[in-house]
Amino acid sequence: MTTAILLALTVVPEIHAGTLADGKWSPANCGTQPTAPEIDSRSVDAYNRSLKQVREWQQKAQAYNDCIVKEANADNAVIAEAANAEQARFRAEVEQIGAVAADAKAKLDGR
Template identity: 50%
Template sequence: MKTKTLLVTLTALTLLTPTLHAGTLNGGKWKPDNCGSKPATPNIDDSSVEAFNQSVSVLKDWQEQAQAYYSCIAKEGSADNTLIADTANKEQAEHRDTVNAINAAIKAASEKLERK
């Protein structure tokens, strides 16, 4: 019963935990995965007052879309940076622990052999 409860709990936690990976690194270039497409830069039409006013109206929408897009990039980039740093730190800590264990085993073996 305890095993079944543990399995159900672990499964639920796995499904409810958000993905830590946010972007994709390919060929040395990082790209966000969840920010959609970069908004196309609007053109300013100065052919008439009406065309100019329409351009300014489009520009306001573009600014909002661009702000959302670049905020998303910053959030995803930060999440990936944190994940990369945490993973590297964990790997280095595991390596240090392994080296320390080897050194302890060498010391214990050396002391044992010196007593013989």
């Protein structure tokens, strides 16, 4: 069973999206977070230009945020799958040692 799980894990390509270093997760393929523009209130025209920049920034920021969510969800799924596989492997090992112990006890009780 352990060999089958290890073989399955070696065949699975890397699916992770982000990176985890020193306890901090960051997206790998989302580019850099867009910097919010400043609002220029020196004149009506300057203010209107600022609002145009804000609208453009909002679109970029939304795309960046959507990318982060997508990568985080992908990484969460990979982590959950790996943890579940490890738990299943451990349960199988516990069950196997329990069965071996029960067989040994039955053999010794039969003497």
